[in-house]
Amino acid sequence: MKIGVIGLGSMGYGIAQSLLRSGHQVYGSDINTEAVKRLRAQGGSKADAIAAAHDLNAIVIVVLNAEQTEEVLFGKNDLVSRLTPGTVVVMCVTVAPDFARSAAQRCSALGIHFLDAPISGGSVKAAEGRLSVMASGTQDAFAAARPILDAMAETVFELGDGAGAGSAMKAVNQMLAGIHIAAMAEAISFAVTQGIEPATFLRVIPSCAGTSWMLENRAPHVAEGDYTPRSAIDIWPKDLGIVLDVARKSKFAAPVTAAALQQFIAAAGMGLGREDDAAVAKVYAHNAGIKLPGQTRNMSDSADRETGWRP
Known part of the structure; x- marks a missing residue:
């Protein structure tokens, strides 16, 4: 198939790699020209996905949010109007279910298939072709x-x-994922206040009932003092904001989600938005006046240049 991948961030690039490995002709598009060049060097088409839209069999959308998806599909780029009827749009973006349903209806009006297909698994599984997809559509x-x-x-x-069910399930997943990351950060920081080293925390807790996939995946970042963004802090105010918007429309109270969201907002306000989402632990460290691995001074002191902390 001739497949366009719009959005070559950590997830989109991994998906593009998996499609290339499976023998598809992959056309990339991203405002990050270096990512596009890298994909082409690995065998991707030299043509831009949006420019080649008429020739494609499918489009995979892996941009940041609903606003960017709207812009790509129906806004300035108006990609849908350039696709050949029978082409399929696979939307992997975390959006509200109402947006997914609206996008599907507008695609259908032009003879374009639409699959509401949010993803989970992280950048490593994306590159390995091992994602979980929560999909709905005709x-x-x-x-x-x-x-x-x-x-x-x-x-x-x-x-x-019908579209919308996939996005609804992704909202449920993101509720749990965001809560679990914040809970990991709270627990590992609490451990430090009790004289427990993060490495010891990691040796013990994964074998106990309090563990979670997010804890086992993110706590090593804290223990190593490595906040290279695999999934950034900035993602969570958006995703948990979607969850709470959906909950509010359903008149559903989600107090634990709201508490987790506030910690990510605090982290973003402290200048940590582009760091790995495990950096939410720095909020707890700051409040407790403790040092995490990789920090040279207490978080309550002046800016910690090694970690990018901005108190």
Whole structure:
């Protein structure tokens, strides 16, 4: 298939790599020209995905949010109007279910299939073609997207015959993921206040009932003092904001989610937005006046240049 991948961040680039490995012709597009050049050097098409839209069989959207998706599909780029009827749009972005349903309806009006297909698994699994996909859409959309799903995913959950169900499930997943990261940060920082080294925390807790996938994945970043962004702090005010918007419309109280969101907002306000989301632990460290690995002074002191801290 000729497949355009719009958005070559850590997840989109991994998906593009998986599609290339499966023998597809992949066209990339991103405002980061270095990512586009890198994809082309690895075998991607020399043509830009948006410029080549008419020739494509499928588009995979892996941009940041609903606003960027709207701009790509229906706004300035107006990509949908340039696609050939029968092409499938696979939207992997975390958005509100209402947006997914609206996008599907507008695509359908032009004869374009639409699969609401948010993803989970992180950048490593994206590059390995081992993502989990929470997908919903018509049977025709699933059929058109099947080769793409086979290349990028280890598990595809088929959640219904209309867009919106996939995004609803992703909201549930992001609720848990955001809470678990904040809980990890709280627990590992609390451990430090009790004289427990992060390395000891990591030796013990993964074998105990209090563990979680997020704890086992993110706590090593704290223990190593390495906040290279695999998934950035800035993602969570957006994603947990979507969760709370959906909850509010459903008149559902989500107090634990709201508390986790406030910690990510605090981290972003401290200038940590582009660091790995495990850096939310620095909020707890600051409040407790403790040092985490890699820090040269207490968080309550002046700016810690080694960690990028801005109190």
